[in-house]
Amino acid sequence: MKNLKYYRDRYVRRQPSAFCPGCGGGIILNCFVRAIDDLGLDKDKILAVSGIGCSAWIPSPNFNGDTLHTTHGRAIAFATGAKTFNPELTTVVFVGDGDGAGIGGNHLIHAARRNIDLTVILVNNMSYAMTGGQIAPTTLHGETTVTSPYGNPESPFDITQLVRAAGASYVAKWSTYHVVELTRSIKEAIEHKGFSFIEVLSQCPTQQRRIFNLRGPVDSLPPRILDMFSESTVVKDRPEKGGYVYAVPKTSSEETLKQVKAMDDVEARIVDHMIHGRVVRVDTKLPDMVCGKLLELGSVSDVKDHLEEKIELGVFEKKTRPEFTDALREIIRKARCD
Ligand SMILES: Cc1ncc(C[n+]2csc(CCOP(=O)(O)OP(=O)(O)O)c2C)c(N)n1
Ligand SMILES: [Mg+2]
Structure with missing residues (x-):
């Protein structure tokens, strides 16, 4: 074997x-x-x-x-x-x-x-x-x-x-x-x-x-x-799985929270920041976990701009x-x- x-x-x-x-x-x-x-x-x-x-x-x-x-x-x-x-x-x-x-x-x-x-x-x-x-x-x-x-x-x-x-x-x-x-x-x-x-x-x-x-224990x-490499990249010609990854700038508004929450396939787990811009995954099942974080976010249109910076x-x-x-x-x- x-x-x-x-x-x-x-x-x-x-x-x-x-x-x-x-x-x-x-x-x-x-x-x-x-x-x-x-x-x-x-x-x-x-x-x-x-x-x-x-x-x-x-x-x-x-x-x-x-x-x-x-x-x-x-x-x-x-x-x-x-x-x-x-x-x-x-x-x-x-x-x-x-x-x-x-x-x-x-x-x-x-x-x-x-x-x-x-x-x-x-x-x-x-x-x-x-x-x-x-x-x-x-x-x-x-x-x-x-x-x-x-x-x-x-x-x-x-x-x-x-x-x-x-x-x-x-x-x-x-x-x-x-x-x-x-x-x-x-x-x-x-x-x-x-x-x-x-x-x-x-x-x-x-x-x-x-x-x-990065903060936290070395191990x-x-x-x-590795998670950042996954979040920060898109594979050429391969569709995004689920389409629920959002790159998010640091600045934020209440309005953004509403916009993000209004999206369908949205997850709520904050993964980590990415190499370009900021990324959160938002899970509709766990919205409270990220409410505070989402309040710091900019508008969803900014989010889309950042997504374009993903590494191909x-x-x-x-x-x-x-x-x-x-x-x-x-x-x-x-x-x-x-
Ligand atoms: C001519 C010369 N200049 C500088 C050095 C010193 N030096 C050794 S390794 C290194 C950098 C290596 O960086 P990289 O190629 O990115 O490899 P990494 O260690 O990041 O894998 C340098 C500048 C050297 N050994 N020889
Ligand atoms: Mg090197």
Whole structure:
């Protein structure tokens, strides 16, 4: 039977984990090993490459296969070398958001432009987590980090769209909440010929505690952040379940309460705040629980505006384009007059 022990014995090195409790890294490792197992790939033909950062630890030292743990920002450059030398290798690169979109951003867009047959999994925890939670090019506007105690004055890249515009032929975005979709996407990405890219919103209870201004016991944070990923996102082309999630600004009026209560499929459980704007679920069966909170809300029309700020997940690109190592092989053949 394929239980946790099966995957652990086969794919994971046995040693103490370097991850903080509740880190999203373990979830992503889990999705990765399930994907390669489902695909029936020969472990000896897989190379996992990473740079520097907590996310770089996902394959190295954890993956019990060939790994290349490189320098900060250069994982894609090393992977390009390895893949060019041995195009038969299934080459999967794990980068953090700082690693991939900050210091290594140039390698990322040029690899996408070349459409080299790599799979890049970019772990977006919205900060330079390993070094203490500094601003990254993915930190949301206004968020508090150690280097933005008054709020981030910058806006983040939409990395998925950036990489897509640069020419990647497979592009997807998921979160650590969406494990089934993420596993499926890793399989698609590995099987795809060309540059495939998956951005994964990942939880970092250690740094996101400050970034999202979360209170409460440390061990309550991972599930709450996962809940936020669920609440703050919509899956492309998938209808909202029940249609009862409302994003709500802090300002409020009595009128809003009336409007929200007048809606049909409304729930009353306050879930948590979301990444963009504010979200409450309102249950008509438990209206008293949230009356006070709802009184602080703005108008329902504002609520709808905020809903539009939800983060879209899904597969954004899947197309065929000439691939770099194939083209290079052809040039070498011509140059040698084979
Ligand atoms: C050339 C270089 N610059 C800076 C550092 C210090 N450093 C190590 S990890 C890191 C940030 C990692 O952030 P990210 O890539 O987002 O990974 P995370 O830890 O968040 O998973 C930095 C700046 C380094 N190791 N090498
Ligand atoms: Mg990071």
